[in-house]
Each structure stands twice: as structure tokens, then as C-alpha cells.
Amino acid sequence: xxxxxxxxxxxxxxxxxxxxxxxxxxxxxxxxxxxxxxxxxxxxxxxxxxxxxxxxxxxxxxxxxxxxxxxxxxxxxxxxxxxxxxxxxxxxxxxxxxxxxxxxxxxxxxxxxxxxxxxxxxxxxxxxxxxxxxxxxxxxxxxxxxxxxxxxxxxxxxxxxxxxxxxxxxxxxxxxxxxxxxxxxxxxxxxxxxxxxxxxxxxxxxxxxxxxxxxxxxxxxxxxxxxxxxxxxxxxxxxxxxxxxxxxxxxxxxxxxxxxxxxxxxxxxxxxxxxxxxxxxxxxxxxxxxxxxxxxxxxxxxxxxxxxxxxxxxxxxxxxxxxxxxxxxxxxxxxxxxxxxxxxxxxxxxxxxxxx
Numbered sequence: 257x258x259x260x261x262x263x264x265x266x267x268x269x270x271x272x273x274x275x276x277x278x279x280x281x282x283x284x285x286x287x288x289x290x291x292x293x294x295x296x297x298x299x300x301x302x303x304x305x306x307x308x309x310x311x312x313x314x315x316x317x318x319x320x321x322x323x324x325x326x327x328x329x330x331x332x333x334x335x336x337x338x339x340x341x342x343x344x345x346x347x348x349x350x351x352x353x354x355x356x357x358x359x360x361x362x363x364x365x366x367x368x369x370x371x372x373x374x375x376x377x378x379x380x381x382x383x384x385x386x387x388x389x390x391x392x393x394x395x396x397x398x399x400x401x402x403x404x405x406x407x408x409x410x411x412x413x414x415x416x417x418x419x420x421x422x423x424x425x426x427x428x429x430x431x432x433x434x435x436x437x438x439x440x441x442x443x444x445x446x447x448x449x450x451x452x453x454x455x456x457x458x459x460x461x462x463x464x465x466x467x468x469x470x471x472x473x474x475x476x477x478x479x480x481x482x483x484x485x486x487x488x489x490x491x492x493x494x495x496x497x498x499x500x501x502x503x504x505x506x507x508x509x510x511x512x513x514x515x516x517x518x519x520x521x522x523x524x525x526x527x528x529x530x531x532x533x534x535x536x537x538x539x540x541x542x543x544x545x546x547x548x549x550x551x552x553x554x555x556x557x558x559x560x561x562x563x564x565x566x567x568x569x570x571x572x573x574x575x576x577x578x579x580x581x582x583x584x585x586x587x588x589x590x591x592x593x594x595x596x597x598x599x600x601x602x603x604x605x606x607x608x609x610x611x612x
Contacts, residue, residue, distance in 0.1 A: 264326025264356065265578075267540075267585035274499065275529040276327045278315060279610060280343070281335040282534050286368050287404035288392075290431055290460055294404050308535045310551060312346050317554055317567060318532060319361075321575045323353045325582075327530075329362045335534070338371040344382035351383040364388060366429075370407065372415030376422040386425040389416055392433075393440040394447060402437055416453070426453050429516075433460045434475040441480060442487055449488070449511045456502050456514035462543075477515035481505060484513065499528040518542075522590030530582065531610050538581060539610055543589035547610075548581050550574055 264272040283303050287294040310318070319330055330350055337343060343365070353361045362385045369389040379387065391412050393399040399409040419426050430437075430444055441457065448455040457480050460473050484490050489508030496504070501523060502514030517523075531539040536551025554570045 265582045267582055269525065269586070269588070271526065271585070272499070272528045273322070273326050273530055273582050275329045275331065276319065276322045277331045277333050277529060277531040277610075278319065279333050279335060279532065279534040280315075280337040280340045280346075281309065283339055284334055284336040284368070285339065285370055285405070286336070286407075288402060288431075289404060290433065304535050310532075310534060310536045312342070312349075314536065314551065314554055315346065315532075316349055317571055318536070318550060318574065319350055320353055321571050321578060322530070323355060323361055324571075324575055325578055326356055327361070328355045328357075328359075329364070332363065332365045334366075336368055336370070337365060338367050338375055344375070344378040344384075347379070347382035347384050362386075366390065367415075368403075369412035369415040372412070373418040376415070376418040376424060379419075380422045380424055384424065386427065387419050388427045388429055389419075390429045390431070391416075391444075392430050393437045394443050395440060398437050398440055402431075402433070420451075420453070427514075428453055428455045429458055430455060431458045431460060432475050432480065434473045436473070438475050441483060445484055445488070445513060449507055449509070449513070452511050454504075454512050454514060456516055458516040459519045461518055471519075474519050476520040477503070477517040478520065480515060498526045518590050522588075524588035524591040527588075530578075533610055538578065540581065540585045541587040541589050542610065544587070544610070548577070550577065553577060 264274055266272055281304075284292055286292070287297060319327075323330075332343070332347070334340075347363050347365070350363050351360060355361055363383070364386040365379065365384055366388045367390070369391060372387070372389065389412060391399075391409065392402040394409055394413075396408055400406055416426060416428070428444075428448055430440070432438055432441065444455055457477060459475070459477060481490060484505070484507075490505045490513075491508070493504040493506050493512060495502070501518075502516050504512050504514050506512050527541075529542075531542065531544075532550070533539065533547060536549060536555075537547030538550050539547040553574050
């Protein structure tokens with residue numbers, strides 16, 4: 257058996273590796289302007305082929321390697337992860353891994369919620385720890401403008417209700433784009449506050465090259481908090497751990513919400529997250545321009561449960577590679593955004609490919 261590290265990995269800025277985001281597919285049934293605008297991702301866009309995607313066995317092998325190196329949380333993302341078949345089976349297998357502390361690894365799923373209702377029962381049975389749903393508006397016209405599809409938010413809300421009724425832990429993410437959906441902040445806050453579901457407000461980020469990002473469309477989290485304080489009264493709770501992306505706030509009448517401020521208040525100094533693309537590239541930052549190909553180190557022979565020696569050898573090899581990559585990590589894009597003008601034209605990986 258591969259021997260686990262006794263301590264989590266640390267990079268050049270003393271940041272632990274404890275969180276892995278795994279993109280299961282680069283495809284999605286929405287065309288959100290901030291992630292996958294249809295002008296770029298149209299009917300002729302060439303998505304990854306099935307052969308190019310990591311198989312579930314490869315995902316499990318890589319996940320096991322990351323857990324052996326200190327990862328405690330596996331976040332399944334996309335694209336839209338529920339477009340890929342047999343996700344509950346994958347989750348069930350991932351839940352078997354133990355962290356360095358001897359605890360079950362935490363597995364969560366981020367989805368746009370469109371297909372959620374039909375999967376809630378199987379997701380609950382799989383052992384999924386939490387589902388996070390992306391929802392940017394309750395108003396149908398604004399919702400359609402944000403996702404660029406003629407769907408109703410009622411479909412997503414029904415999925416959320418089904419998840420709650422099934423006993424799944426739920427959080428909701430709202431990307432706030434000033435001038436587009438900022439007038440949905442209060443309605444969204446009120447809706448989820450009364451249901452005791454934590455809503456997290458995310459600043460519009462300059463991820464990728466296709467989302468027409470402009471700082472004038474960013475509503476700083478501080479302004480969102482002021483708005484909610486005037487309406488409901490709020491108090492700061494803070495972060496559960498230093499590496500958490502969301503600052504948590506409480507409403508005076510009960511319930512909490514979060515703010516994710518990667519533009520106005522970057523949190524690079526405590527970032528503990530790595531990202532694995534659906535075709536097996538490792539990225540150490542959401543704003544990366546290139547990744548490290550891990551797939552080539554594990555593909556080439558059938559990765560089956562029966563071939564234990566092969567699995568152990570490949571996993572040990574890829575653990576050493578991951579260790580070298582993380583320990584050499586120096587990126588802190590969000591902190592450098594406003595001061596470093598030298599890389600303003602460097603192409604960044606699209607969010608739909610790397611996972612949010």
C-alpha cells in the first residue's frame with residue numbers, strides 16, 4: 257500500500273493542500289454569460305470527447321493520491337456534473353477514502369440544479385455530504401438573461417426543495433453582476449433566509465477570456481452586506497477556517513449568508529485548493545493559464561480494480577508529481593490583479609473547463 261504523508265503539503269507561501277475541485281465534464285446545458293457564453297460555446301463548439309475525459313477509475317486513482325497527500329474535501333464540479341452518467345456510484349466510491357486524520361473524506365457536488373430533482377434520492381444514498389446549487393435570480397426574465405436559456409427558475413427551486421426533503425445539506429451560490437441581477441439580492445436573500453438555506457453572494461470574477469469581464473459590473477461584497485444590513489440587520493460571523501472562501505454573516509432574525517470576494521478582498525494567501533480538469537490537468541489557481549497533465553502518468557494500461565500492483569505503482573508515481581507541483585506553487589493571481597499589469601493579455605483557462 258502507498259504510505260500516506262503524515263502532514264498536508266505546503267507550497268512556497270506555506271499554504272496547505274486540503275481541497276480538490278474535480279471537473280467531471282466541460283459540457284453544460286446553461287449558457288451563463290460569466291462562464292459559458294453562447295457566442296463562444298455555440299452548436300459548433302468542440303467539447304472534449306468521451307475518450308479525452310478521465311474515466312471514473314482514473315478519477316478515483318487521482319483522488320486517492322490527493323487524499324494521501326492531505327486533501328480532506330473533494331468538490332465535484334463541471335460544466336454541469338449531472339450531465340455525466342452514474343455520478344452517485346462515483347460518489348459512493350470516493351466516500352471510502354480516509355483523510356490523514358482517519359476521517360471520511362468530504363464529498364460535495366456543485367450543480368446548476370436543472371437535473372437535481374431526479375437525482376436527489378440516489379445522491380443521498382451515495383453518501384454525498386452537500387449539494388451546492390448555482391442560482392442567480394428568482395425573477396424569470398432575469399434568470400433567463402443570466403443563463404441565456406428559456407428555462408424557469410422554478411425547475412431549480414424544485415430541485416432544491418427535493419434535496420432538502422431528501423435530507424441533503426444544501427447551499428446556494430449567486431453570482432452578482434451589477435446592472436443585470438443586482439436587484440435580485442434582497443428577494444434571493446429573503447427567500448433562502450426564511451428557509452434556513454445559506455445563500456452565498458459571489459462577486460463577478462474575471463475567470464477565462466470569454467465572459468466580457470469589466471470591473472464596472474462588479475458589485476463589491478461590502479456593498480451587498482450594507483444592503484442586507486439595511487433590510488434585515490446583519491452581524492459578522494467570520495470564516496470557519498482561514499482557508500474558507502466565504503465570509504459568513506448572520507441575519508438578526510436567524511439564518512446566515514456568505515460573501516465570496518475574490519475581486520475586492522482576495523484570499524490568495526490562504527488558498528488551499530487545487531483543481532483537476534475533466535481531461536486530467538491539474539491547476540493550482542482558478543485563474544491559471546496552463547495546467548499539469550496528470551492523465552498521461554496514469555493512462556496507458558487498463559486501470560481496473562483487479563490490477564492492484566499497477567494501481568499502487570501509478571498512484572505512488574503521481575503522488576510524487578503532485579507533491580512537486582504543489583511545493584513549487586507560487587501563484588496568487590487575485591492579489592496581484594490590480595498591481596501587476598504585465599500579464600493582462602495572457603490567456604486564462606475557462607471556468608467551464610476547470611470548474612468553479
